[in-house]
Amino acid sequence: MGRLIVVSNRVALPRRGEPTAGGLAVALKDVLKSNGGLWFGWSGETTKGPTTGELKTVRYQGIDYATIDLNENDYKGFYAGYSNNILWPLFHFRIGLLEYDRKQADAYRRVNRDFAKALMPLLGPDDTIWIHDYQMIPLGAELRALGAKQRIGFFLHIPFPPWAVFSALPDADRLLRDLLAYDLVGVQTQRDLSGMIDSLRHGLDLRTDADCGVVSSAWGPKRRTQLSHHAIGIDTRAFATVARKSAFGPDAQRMRASMGDRKLIVGAERLDYTKGLPHRLRGFGALLDNFPEHLNKVTYFQVAARSRNEVASYRDLKRELDTLAGRINGDHAEFDWTPVRYVARAVARDTLAGFYRLADVGLVTPLRDGMNLVAKEYVAAQDPENPGVLVLSSFAGAAETMDGALLVNPLDAEAMAEQLHRALKMPLGERKERWAGMMAGLEEQTAARWAENFLNELEEQVLPVEPPAGLASAGAGIRN
Template identity: 85%
Template sequence: MGRLIVVSNRVALPRRGEPTAGGLAVALKDVLKSNGGLWFGWSGETTKTPTSGEIKALRYQGIDYATIDLNETDYKGFYAGYSNNILWPLFHFRLGLLEYDRRQSEAYRRVNRDFAKALLPLLGPDDVIWIHDYQLIPLGAELRALGARQKIGFFLHIPFPPWAVFSALPGAEVLMRDLLAYDLVGVQTHRDLGGMVNCFQDGLGLSPDEDGGIRTSIAGTERRTQLSAHAIGIDTRGFANTARKAINGPDAVRMKASMGERKLIVGAERLDYTKGLPHRMRGFGALLDNFPQHLNQVTYLQVAARSRNEVASYRDLRRELDQLAGRINGDHGLFDWTPMRYVARAVARDTLAGFYRMADVGLVTPLRDGMNLVAKEYVAAQDPENPGVLVLSSFAGAAEAMDGALLVNPLDPEAMAEQLDRALTMPLAERKSRWSSMMQGLEEQTAERWAEDFLAELNEQAAAREPSLAARN
């Protein structure tokens, strides 16, 4: 059996002195450590000259890393342009923010082709290739065009909209056909699986067979692409251990001292218009307006690390959050109480784990999310003897399985305020019951289990096509 080859737009290279990586980066590193293999993708560096496809190689803790640079023009077209100005809002149902430019579409294709050309010489015949996320949808098709016969799977970490939304993209049919180059295409939830199936049915006239696969004939070759849902997990025990240690660390101790006896609501996201940050701030403001018993009794900490500053909509969002935080504090604050603490920069993952553990409420309210690992990390971080309450958007993929959360529609700040009040006043017995139910699910569906299940299904699906490959050879 060959190596596992993980391919993503950005490679989480190990660098000393940086905060511990989170989310997908941690999950994929765990997979590679367990299986051995290579992580390939963009270095994060740009050049002013045309790129040569030169590979930068690194080996660290049993994992091989291989990266390539992008020239500035391709970066702007492929990443800042097509990926973030077109695909990101499209997949998150935000058509009003979609800014199509054909030159960016061409850059997207060109970079995926360059990735394929750089990756192909690194592959062994028995390697298993696992490609991740919306930036690299065409990569499997580009590899096949170069003659790659390896097992190739693709996983989309963000939502998958139905054809009524997806069809707004110029060339939507082409992007859907790119997915047919894979042996397995995975999404986070059954809701997203339904969106993808609807796109194949209404967009391409292709319906899955009884086992959930799409059968096609490409250049006279019969192919079958399996479609399935695989909910990503976290390192549940590892994060729980981190939180137990972090609660006694210097940052958590300082936070406790500054809080006094007040309760804590915590949210931590990358600054992004899909995360519902203005909506949750308005919900907190409604809590203080409608439930005055919480005045001077609760503090809301929101971490919103800046990202994609080159995109105008993100700069606009930052200004809106600055204004909302100032208004809430101005309307409700006292000389010795700041209702809302707003941090617009990254906070180390270990520090956040400690904050999650001490928080009475975890507030996670995306307008649309593939999964949302913050919700899972908050639950994993809790003290079993005195757990907090998760208030979660029904539009997060995590809501599909986290039945102990209080679900909210983030577009309704009054309803959010009501659920926040309920969370802050919930009896201990109910808090324990809700937490226990969710924690059991997190311990069963870990990041390692997610990867094992996906790769097992990929190997199973690819094995089914081996006889036909052998016949042609």
């Protein structure tokens, strides 16, 4: 493989003294260093003038970074609009929250076209291009329209719904056609792979071989697109090391002192309606109602860092969480005990690692998730001699492989209360056995292994002799 070109919606230019990066960023940086490469994407900055594609570049620790700014209107249409008002709820099975606007759809296409125009002059003939996530789905087709012949892979980090859900999107077939510009399309789980195959079969006139995950388009030149699933992991050993150290840091010690001899349930997410945050509060409330032995014996600490404040549904969610937490505390608190500790701001990753290690229960209850790395981080952070218990939504991608978790349907508050009770009362021997099995899986399925496996599969794909035609950005002339 020649250079690796990684493309993501947002690229933070590195700075000395920057905070510890997450496992995904570390894995991508490692593979970029080993192959020599470029990380390309949006700078996170907006301008009042037009999106020009003017590059900001920097080289740091052997990796080249290149970013472009976006026009304010393009940002609103592409990112705040189409990506987060339309694609995000669609891919998370929340059709009722989908707010379609054709101008936003046009902005989504236009920004991907601008990305392609800015990236194309940077590419060498032997480069391998790896594009990430739902904001960038059409980018492969835009590059092909400009004549790109390189291997191009795409990885979707969020769930992929079946056609019964995906068909709610206006011009759904056009977005599906974009996937056929790639040599390899990856998703997190077998469930997501099945959803993608179902959408391609029913949404387009093409042939799919479900056994080997190959799609052959029925139009234009022959191109075979491989479909596969690759579960993302974390840098397990590094996170375990951080957790051990942080457990003796000042923040963890303050937490420990404030808890007394009470048990701790912990959850940490970005504020988002896909994470099941109101549902887990109801589940914790049901625990206190149905199992009064835990009154004044357990505290639930939830981090829900605010995000996307410009979206009305997120503001509504914040108000709902405020109300639920206040109600539980009002009903059950004592003068020396607050049942729910709720923090609506970001907490440093190292600090969270220490809290995870202290916690008796990790509560992770998304209504739908591609993977959910919080669940994996909680397990990696545990003390092998006294591990906590993971209570995990069956809708999380991580549930496919984390057999030691107590699975729960977050829509059933009573069932969640029962699983929380079971977790809090679980004997040490069973906790160790469950943790050991999950930890062995995490050490095998790391972020680095995920990146290596995907790129190896991408390199195995046979490219067509002639570059594909007919994948122009407007989609004109495409027929099934």
